[in-house]
Every structure is written in C-alpha cells, then in structure tokens.
Amino acid sequence: MLSRTADHLYWMSRYIERAESLARLVDAHYRMSLLPHSGETLAQSLRSTMNALHMEGEYLDRHKIIEPRAVFEFISLDREYSGSIYSCLRAARENARAVRGSLTSELWETLNATWLDARSQLARRSSQSSDIGQFVEWVKERSHLTRGVTVGTMMHDEAFHFTRIGTFLERADSTARILTAHQSDLVPGADAGVVPDPYAWSVLLRALSAFEVYRRVYRDVITPFKVAQLLILRDDMPRSLLRCCKEVYNNLKSVANQQSAETVRRAGEMHAALHFTRMEDILATGLPVFLEKFLARLRDLGARVASDFLVPPAEV
Amino acid sequence: MTAGDGTGRAHYQRYTNWLGDQPADRLAQKRAEADALFHRVGITFAVYGQEEGTERLIPFDIVPRVLPQAEWIRLETGLKQRVRALNAFIHDIYHDQQIIKAGVIPAEQVLCNSQYRPEMQGVDVPGGIYAHIAGIDIVRDETGEFRVLEDNLRVPSGVSYMLENRKMMMRLFPELFSEHRIAPVDHYPDVLLENLRSVAPTGVADPTVVLLTAGAHNSAYFEHAFLAQQMGIELVEGQDLFVRDEAVFMRTTQGPQRVDVIYRRIDDDFLDPLVFRPDSMLGVPGLLTAYRAGRITIANAIGTGVADDKSIYPYVPEMIKFYLAQSPIIPNVHTWMLRRKEDQEYVLAHLAELVVKEVHGAGGYGMLIGPAATKAEIDMFRRQIIATPERYIAQPTLALSTCPTFADRGLAPRHIDLRPFVLSGRDVSIVPGGLTRVALREGSLVVNSSQGGGTKDTWVLET
Numbered sequence: 001m002l003s004r005t006a007d008h009l010y011w012m013s014r015y016i017e018r019a020e021s022l023a024r025l026v027d028a029h030y031r032m033s034l035l036p037h038s039g040e041t042l043a044q045s046l047r048s049t050m051n052a053l054h055m056e057g058e059y060l061d062r063h064k065i066i067e068p069r070a071v072f073e074f075i076s077l078d079r080e081y082s083g084s085i086y087s088c089l090r091a092a093r094e095n096a097r098a099v100r101g102s103l104t105s106e107l108w109e110t111l112n113a114t115w116l117d118a119r120s121q122l123a124r125r126s127s128q129s130s131d132i133g134q135f136v137e138w139v140k141e142r143s144h145l146t147r148g149v150t151v152g153t154m155m156h157d158e159a160f161h162f163t164r165i166g167t168f169l170e171r172a173d174s175t176a177r178i179l180t181a182h183q184s185d186l187v188p189g190a191d192a193g194v195v196p197d198p199y200a201w202s203v204l205l206r207a208l209s210a211f212e213v214y215r216r217v218y219r220d221v222i223t224p225f226k227v228a229q230l231l232i233l234r235d236d237m238p239r240s241l242l243r244c245c246k247e248v249y250n251n252l253k254s255v256a257n258q259q260s261a262e263t264v265r266r267a268g269e270m271h272a273a274l275h276f277t278r279m280e281d282i283l284a285t286g287l288p289v290f291l292e293k294f295l296a297r298l299r300d301l302g303a304r305v306a307s308d309f310l311v312p313p314a315e316v
Numbered sequence: 317m318t319a320g321d322g323t324g325r326a327h328y329q330r331y332t333n334w335l336g337d338q339p340a341d342r343l344a345q346k347r348a349e350a351d352a353l354f355h356r357v358g359i360t361f362a363v364y365g366q367e368e369g370t371e372r373l374i375p376f377d378i379v380p381r382v383l384p385q386a387e388w389i390r391l392e393t394g395l396k397q398r399v400r401a402l403n404a405f406i407h408d409i410y411h412d413q414q415i416i417k418a419g420v421i422p423a424e425q426v427l428c429n430s431q432y433r434p435e436m437q438g439v440d441v442p443g444g445i446y447a448h449i450a451g452i453d454i455v456r457d458e459t460g461e462f463r464v465l466e467d468n469l470r471v472p473s474g475v476s477y478m479l480e481n482r483k484m485m486m487r488l489f490p491e492l493f494s495e496h497r498i499a500p501v502d503h504y505p506d507v508l509l510e511n512l513r514s515v516a517p518t519g520v521a522d523p524t525v526v527l528l529t530a531g532a533h534n535s536a537y538f539e540h541a542f543l544a545q546q547m548g549i550e551l552v553e554g555q556d557l558f559v560r561d562e563a564v565f566m567r568t569t570q571g572p573q574r575v576d577v578i579y580r581r582i583d584d585d586f587l588d589p590l591v592f593r594p595d596s597m598l599g600v601p602g603l604l605t606a607y608r609a610g611r612i613t614i615a616n617a618i619g620t621g622v623a624d625d626k627s628i629y630p631y632v633p634e635m636i637k638f639y640l641a642q643s644p645i646i647p648n649v650h651t652w653m654l655r656r657k658e659d660q661e662y663v664l665a666h667l668a669e670l671v672v673k674e675v676h677g678a679g680g681y682g683m684l685i686g687p688a689a690t691k692a693e694i695d696m697f698r699r700q701i702i703a704t705p706e707r708y709i710a711q712p713t714l715a716l717s718t719c720p721t722f723a724d725r726g727l728a729p730r731h732i733d734l735r736p737f738v739l740s741g742r743d744v745s746i747v748p749g750g751l752t753r754v755a756l757r758e759g760s761l762v763v764n765s766s767q768g769g770g771t772k773d774t775w776v777l778e779t
Contacts, residue, residue, distance in 0.1 A: 002556050003567045097358065098532045101545035105357070112358045158569060257570050309569045 001102070006162045007310035008099040012111070013150070013166035015092035019085045020143035021174035021207075023136040025049060026072050026085075028206035030133050032199055033068045041199045045181070046071050052181040055083060072132045076139075077122055085139055089118045104153040107146070114142045161251040165305060168251070172244035173298055178207050179231060180291045186224045201227065208239045228287065229279045241294065245271040248301070255309065263304040270297055327384040327777055330495060335379070340726065343378065346488045347722060350376050353487070359480055361535045375770035376481060377721050378488065381732060381752040385499075388776045391454065391462060391736070392746055394645030397636060399450045399738045402467060404639035406446040406623050410436045420638050421631050429628070430676065431621030433584065435591060439608050442515045443741065446617035447624075449508070449579075450738040451475075454646070454750075458715035463649045465733060467632065469616060469624040471581050474751040474771075475737050476539035479504060479546075481751075481773040497778040499748035504737070505546035508579075511741035515613050516576045523576035526550045526566060528557070530582045530598045540581050549579075554586075559602030562609040577613045584618050626709050627653065627675045650712060654705040663710040664701065667694050670710045671761075672701070685761060687713055716761060719772070721754055731755045733763050734774065749774035 029046060032038050047066055050056045055074075058081055063070045078084045082091075093115035100108045121135065147167070154160045179186070182204045201222045205211040208231055217234075218226050234240045249267040256264050282290050351373060354360070360371035383391075408415055409426055410433075416423045426432055451472030453465040482501050486493055509525065516523030529540035531553050544551035556566050557575065565572035580587065586596040588603040606612045622628065630651045633644040652659035652670075663670060667686050674682035684697045701708050718729035736750030752772040753763035763769040 001569055002550055002552060003569055004553065004556050005550070006569045094532070099551075100358070101541040101551045108358065109356055113356055116355065162569075255569060312567055 001158050003310055003312055005099045005102050005159070007306075008095040009102065009159055009162045010166035010305070010310060012092050012095035012099075013163040014170040015088045015095065016111075016143055016146050017167045017170040018174070019088035019092065019139055021171070021178075022075055022085045022088070023139035023143070024207045024209065025178070026075050026132065027136045027140070028203040029068065030072060030136065031206065032203055035199065038199055042068060045200060045203055048181040048184075049178070052177045053083070058083070069132075076132060076135055077125070079122065085136070086118055086122060089115050089139075089142075102159055104149070106153045107149050110142075110146050110149050114146070117142075158255055161254045162309070164251045165248055165255075168244045168247040169298065169302055169305070171239055172241055172248065173295070175208060175231060175239050175241055175244065176291055176295050176298065178204065179228070180288070180295075183287050183291065186228050186287050204231075210237065210239065213237060225279060225283075228282070232282065233274065233277070233279060235275075242271070242274040245274055252305070257308065260308040263301065263308050266297070266304065267301055270294075270301070325382075327382050331380070331382060331492070334492065334495065335727075343722065347378055350378060350484055350488060353484065354480075357480075359476075359538055361538060374477060375756055376484060377754055377756075377770050377772045378485070379720050379722060379727065380485060380773040380775050381719050381734070382775045382777060383749065384777050385779050387462075388499075388748060390645065392748075394462075395452055395736055395738050395746060396744045397640065397642060397645055398452065398464065398467075398632065399447065399740055399744060401632065401636040401639050402450070402469060402623050403444065403446055403740055405635045406469075406617070406620055407444045408639070409622055410439060410619065415635065415638055418638065420634050421628070425627060425631075426622060429622055429625055431584075431619070431625050433619035433622070435604060435608070436617070436619040440610065441617050442517060442613055445515055445740050446620050448511060448515060448615040448617075448740055450740070451735045451750075452738060454734045454736065455649070455714055456717040457649075458717075460717070462646055463714075464632070464646050465649055466626070467624040467629065468735075469620040470583060471616065472735070472737065473536045473539055473581070474735055474753075475504060476542045477771045478737070478749065478751040478774065479542075481771055485773040496775065499776040499778055501747045501749055504747045505543060507739055507745055507747065508543070509547040509549070511739045511745070512577050512579055512613075512615055514741035515615065517610055517613055520576045524549075524574060525577040525579060526552045526557075526575050528552055528554070528578050528580040528582060530586070534581075536581065543579075554582075554596075554598045554600050557600045557603075559600060559606050562606045562611050564600070564603065564606050564612045575612065577615065579615050584621065587614070587618065625675060626673055627655075627706070630709070649714065652710040654701055654708045654710065659710075660701070660705055664698060667698060669713060671713050672697055672708055672710045675707055675709060683762075685713065688759075688761075713761070719752075719754065721756070721770075721772075723756070723758070728758070730758070731761050731763065732772070748776035 029042060029049070032042050032045070043066060046068060047056070050059060050066070050071070059066070059071065059074050062074065062078070074081060074084065076085045079086050081087060093111050096103060096108055096111040125131070150160070150163055154163070182200065185200050185204070202211060204227065205214055210230060214222065214227065214230055217230065220226065230237055230240065232241045235242050235246065237243055245267070249264070249271040252260070252264050252267050354373050354376065360373055405415065415421050416426060447469040449472060451468040451474065453468065454462050455465045456462055479502060512525045513523050525547070526549055527540055527544040527547075529537060529551055531537065534540070541551055550566065552566055558565055558567070560572075564575045564578070566575055582598050585592045586598040588599050588601065589596045590601050591604045592599070603612070604618070607614055607618065630648065630653055633648055636642055636644045652663050654660045654663060663672070667684070668689070670686045672684040672686070684693060686694065716731040716733065719732045720727045721730040723730070732752055732754045734750050734752050736746055739745050752774045754770050754772055755761055755763045755768075756770045757768055760768070
C-alpha cells in the first residue's frame with residue numbers, strides 16, 4: 001500500500017485513541033469534582049495530569065488559574081487548542097478523508113458522522129459545562145464504535161495493521177503519561193505507612209478503565225503496588241503497557257519490510273523486557289525513571305515506524 | 317419534459333402519474349433525507365475562494381430526467397462518432413497534420429493555441445487514443461433536437477454524481493424502479509478500469525493503474541476517492557510517485573512499486589514541473605520523459621486540450637467528415653467566431669440576444685448572456701471583443717429544454733443539460749445516460765455547480 005495511505009491510517013487511529021484517552025481523563029476528574037471535599041486532591045491531580053500531557057503552558061496562556069470547569073472545557077472543546085478532544089476528532093476525520101477510498105464506507109461514515117456531530121454539539125452548547133460529562137461519555141462511545149467498525153468491517157490486511165499500530169502506540173503513550181501524573185502516589189513506601197487517598201486512586205483507575213477490573217482481579221483493598229502491577233505488567237489488561245507493547249510488536253511483524261528489521265527488533269525487545277520483568281525490579285529502579293525511559297523508547301519507536309513505512313526518505 | 321405544444325412527453329407519463337399521487341410533504345421529507353445522507357457519506361465538493369475547508373453539497377433534485385431508449389440510441393451513436401473523430405484529430409495534430417494541410421482548419425488556430433503541446437509532436441500513444449474519458453455536454457433546443465454544447469477532453473468530472481444520484485434515487489423511491497425499466501449505470505467503474513487497462517504500454521501483461529489527484533483540498537476530491545475505491549486502485553498524489561530510469565514508481569510500505577497507467581485528474585500544466593509549470597507541487601518530476609519513452613500511459617493524454625477548446629469546437633463537424641467520411645449525427649450549436657470579420661459584425665450588432673463565451677473559459681465564468689445582461693456589461697464585452705476578437709465566440713441564446721424540479725414553492729420548470737461520459741480504449745463505450753445538470757435559479761441557463769447548479773438522476777427507459 002502507499003506509504004502516504006499508511007501514514008494517514010496510522011494518524012487517524014492515533015487521534016481517535018487520543019480523543020478517547022482524554023475523554024477518560026476528563027470523565028474521571030469530572031466525577032471526582034462531583035464529590036464533596038475533593039477540592040485540593042482534584043486540583044493537584046489536574047495539575048500533574050496537565051503537566052504529564054504537556055498541556056499546562058497552552059492552558060495558562062488562556063486561563064489564569066487551574067479551575068476544574070475551565071480545564072474540562074479546555075481539554076474537551078477548545079477548538080483553538082490542537083490537543084483538545086474536539087481537535088483530535090477533526091484531525092482523525094481529516095486523515096480519514098484523505099484516504100477514504102482505503103477505508104470501508106462504514107468506517108468512513110462513522111468518523112465523518114462523529115466529526116459532524118461534534119461540530120454541531122459545540123455550536124449549540126450553552127456556556128455552562130454541566131453537560132461535559134455527557135460529552136465525554138459520547139466521545140468514549142464513538143471511539144468504541146469506531147474501533148468496533150474497524151475490527152468488524154476492515155480486511156485484516158496491511159491497512160488494518162497500521163491502524164492497530166497507531167492505536168496501541170498512542171494507548172501505551174497515554175497509559176504511561178497517566179501513570180507519570182500519579183507516580184508520587186505509587187512510591188514503594190506508600191504500601192506500608194501512608195494511607196493512600198482513595199479519590200486519587202479512583203481517578204487513576206477510572207482513567208484507564210481499570211476500576212472494576214482491579215476489584216475483580218485482586219478482590220482486595222487498593223494498594224499502589226497492585227495498581228502499578230495491573231497497569232504495567234498484566235498481559236490481559238487491555239490498556240497495560242505490556243499489552244500495548246505486545247500488540248505493537250505483533251502488528252509490526254505483520255507489515256515488516258526490507259528496512260524494518262531493527263524497528264521490529266526494538267519493539268520485540270520492549271515487549272520482552274516488560275514480559276520478563278517483575279514489579280520489584282521496576283520499583284527498585286524507581287517508577288519515575290522507569291516511565292521516563294519507557295516514554296523515550298516509545299518515541300524512538302514512533303519515529304522509526306515513520307521513517308521505515310510512512311514517510312520513507314526520498315528515492316534516487 | 318413537455319413537448320413544444322405543451323403536452324407531456326409520452327415517456328414521462330408513468331412517472332407523472334406516480335408524482336401526482338405523492339403527498340407534498342412526503343416529497344419534502346424525502347428531499348431532506350437525501351441531504352442528510354449526502355452529508356453523512358461526505359459527498360461534497362470544496363468551494364474555492366471561501367473559508368479554508370469549506371465543503372458543500374451539490375444540490376440534488378429528486379425529480380429524474382427521463383430519456384426514451386430510441387432517443388438514447390441515436391445519441392449514443394452520435395457521441396461515439398464524435399469522440400472517434402476527436403481522437404483521430406488529436407492524433408493527426410501531433411503527427412502529420414493532414415487536416416491542416418487539407419485546409420480544413422487554419423494552422424494558426426491549432427499551432428498558436430495555448431493548449432497545443434509541442435512536446436507531444438511525434439509521440440505515439442497506445443492505440444492512438446488521447447481522450448480516454450470524454451464528457452460531452454448536450455442540450456436540447458426549442459425544436460427538440462439534441463445539440464453538442466461543449467466537448468470536455470481534459471479532466472471531465474461529474475461521473476460520481478451520476479452514480480451516487482442513482483444510488484440515492486433507489487434508496488429514496490425503490491417503488492419507481494420496479495415500475496420502470498431503467499437502464500443500470502453502476503457498472504461504470506468496471507468499464508472504466510477495463511478501458512484504462514486496455515491502453516497500458518505494450519508488453520505489460522497485468523498493468524497497475526493508479527488515479528492521480530491533487531489532494532483532499534481539490535474541489536473534485538470526493539470523485540477521485542470514490543472512483544479509485546470503486547475500481548480498487550490506489551489514489552495517489554504527486555508526492556507518492558517518482559521516476560527512475562524512465563519508469564514510474566509509487567512509494568509503498570513495501571518499497572517502490574511500478575506503475576503502468578495513470579488516470580490523472582490534474583491539468584497538463586501541473587503534471588511535470590521539469591517541463592510545464594516549475595512551481596507545481598502536484599506533479600511528478602520526470603514524468604514526461606517516461607511518457608515520451610512509452611513506459612507509462614497517461615489518461616487523458618497530454619495535449620488533448622487542443623481539441624476541446626471553444627475556438628476548435630466549430631470545426632468538429634468538419635472533422636467527422638474529414639476523418640470518418642460520415643455526416644455528423646448530433647449537430648453543434650451554431651457558433652460565430654469573432655476572429656472572422658463578417659461574424660464579428662453580426663455579433664456586435666446582436667449582442668443583446670446572444671451568449672458570448674471566452675474561448676479558454678470554463679465553469680461558466682467569463683461569459684455574457686445577452687438577454688440577462690445589463691447595458692454596462694454588454695458595453696464591456698463589446699470593448700473586449702473589439703480589442704481581442706480571437707478570444708471570443710458567440711452562440712444563440714438557446715431556449716434550453718426544461719424539466720420539473722423541486723424549487724422553493726413546489727415543482728417548477730428549470731433548464732437542464734446532459735453530460736454523458738464516453739470511454740475510449742480498445743472499444744468506445746458509454747453507460748446509458750450521464751449526468752443531468754440543472755440550473756436551480758429561476759430562468760438561469762447556467763448549470764455549473766460552481767454557479768449554483770444542481771444535479772438529477774438520469775433515466776434511460778428500456779422498452
């Protein structure tokens with residue numbers, strides 16, 4: 001397939017995944033904001049989240065203080081901010097439109113309808129943010145629908161693998177950043193003495209769709225060790241780092257070409273390292289160092305995918 | 317739809333009866349449904365000169381245009397004849413120029429034409445076919461006779477609307493299709509692909525065909541994506557192609573892949589920045605070298621514009637006689653060439669009754685419609701004609717036939733034309749019908765989508 005087509009498919013699915021990740025973050029914090037006495041925990045969590053996602057600068061260009069409603073609006077619907085959910089939905093649709101011939105018509109219509117809906121929702125919105133909860137709920141639904149339509153209607157060929165690579169690279173990035181935002185709650189000592197703040201935990205777990213999963217897997221009180229284990233090392237947890245790396249590696253193997261051997265090897269190495277490591281080892285290194293290294297390797301992998309497949313260097 | 321005496325044409329009878337039975341609100345509701353569907357599917361065109369990223373629907377009218385089979389067969393024969401002659405003409409112009417030597421067309425009309433490409437002189441193209449896809453605009457005059465208004469031999473567009481309009485009609489009014497025997501059109505992409513494969517460079521057993529687009533911001537992008545998808549071929553931009561050793565390749569995720577036929581939807585000027593416009597970012601450097609070496613087929617060929625120019629149009633009936641030794645089946649619209657002294661005198665004296673067109677204009681721009689023009693507009697054209705007469709032609713204001721159309725206050729007559737798509741390769745073929753365009757403004761004669769025109773489904777009724 002055309003490199004440019006693969007590039008658009010890859011970014012189309014990255015943007016949809018990003019929109020969903022942001023919607024989860026807003027949703028988790030929005031729920032927290034509805035609880036009494038959540039003020040300082042919420043503000044702290046929003047600050048570290050925006051920091052981990054490199055949003056703080058652009059936010060503070062527009063608003064003086066970090067105020068939950070303003071943050072929710074900014075992340076969800078700020079059309080001037082290229083990192084907002086609204087902008088992600090537009091970018092996903094623009095990428096899809098550039099290769100609409102390579103998509104099934106169901107997939108194209110899903111993405112197109114999502115964008116048209118988002119636009120009309122923004123147009124008829126009142127100034128209150130009371131319906132932010134509804135909006136992010138809707139974004140999650142559309143993302144689920146898009147993923148379902150992708151898996152259910154597209155041939156499982158090269159085009160499909162590139163959409164999957166985009167999805168899982170983005171998801172790994174997002175999980176790692178959310179963990180980064182909460183790394184101070186996850187220090188090893190927290191297990192012993194300090195009673196962790198249940199609100200902070202619920203935000204973290206909900207943002208990764210892991211709240212119910214945690215209860216089912218561990219049937220236990222929430223401890224930092226187990227939270228980290230679930231989100232980093234569980235192979236059967238769809239948003240864990242291990243799971244995402246496994247998917248990236250497998251999909252990359254399916255599209256391998258003459259120049260991609262080193263890229264596939266690095267993806268395999270990332271997967272193997274997570275597969276054979278133990279939580280104790282990660283905590284011994286220190287979670288912040290581990291996450292920082294992980295994000296750096298992920299960036300490297302993204303750049304290599306681009307130069308091997310998506311925008312190959314000029315010929316002749 | 318109505319004959320000169322005001323009675324309904326016979327082939328509309330059954331449809332008219334059906335229409336009479338429809339409650340007005342059902343039609344209005346169907347029309348709204350059609351709009352919503354077109355938006356959702358993204359059947360839009362980009363509007364130039366407006367806010368970045370503006371996409372609009374081409375208005376779709378739910379009342380079809382109906383042609384009886386006998387009329388269609390005559391049209392079809394005439395269209396094939398015309399396109400054969402046009403292809404013979406282009407081949408001749410880029411080879412021996414017999415038609416010029418025979419004195420049928422003046423040399424300066426051809427060789428000084430900006431659309432004449434000296435780069436093509438002596439280049440052989442597969443099958444001697446230049447205009448693989450031709451859109452011939454047909455109107456019906458006040459006597460009911462079909463006439464050719466214009467030939468489009470460069471990158472004619474609109475066929476996707478022909479196909480989508482049919483799909484939409486079948487979805488909205490399935491009952492009509494069981495009551496009528498309507499010739500199908502949806503095999504067009506198959507015929508087109510077969511046609512493109514049939515003109516691949518000699519010796520290529522299983523040719524790779526691609527569609528070259530200017531990209532998602534081009535006004536006809538929907539059509540490019542649609543046709544590529546329907547044919548199952550890659551939709552490429554200039555940046556996806558490169559030329560090495562006089563062969564064309566596309567950049568794929570599995571390395572370079574050879575390309576044999578390019579169905580291009582960008583103009584000659586942008587195809588190869590090394591030969592034509594050096595500032596073009598849309599084309600492929602070196603493409604013309606590969607083309608002249610016979611390693612790639614470009615459809616339509618480079619240089620077809622020399623045959624669809626409005627200054628060449630008046631000679632097409634002569635071409636048919638010259639190359640095919642036949643008399644033309646579909647006549648032209650009478651045309652005055654203002655470079656001729658006697659024509660110019662007549663036209664200047666009758667400007668208020670005539671339509672004056674710029675020879676190189678397209679899309680309904682650069683045009684004077686005498687009966688609808690103000691005195692100032694007429695005076696302006698008069699000065700321009702006197703200054704540069706060779707830039708203009710004039711035609712009578714046709715009483716174009718009308719067809720009932722859904723307007724603001726219910727059904728009303730609106731002017732229409734017809735663009736059938738003629739495919740030339742190993743054979744010449746046409747799917748029945750074409751794109752009917754309709755001038756939606758009351759009294760307007762301009763059907764171009766850029767000027768507020770809409771489209772209709774076109775039915776050829778089998779008997």
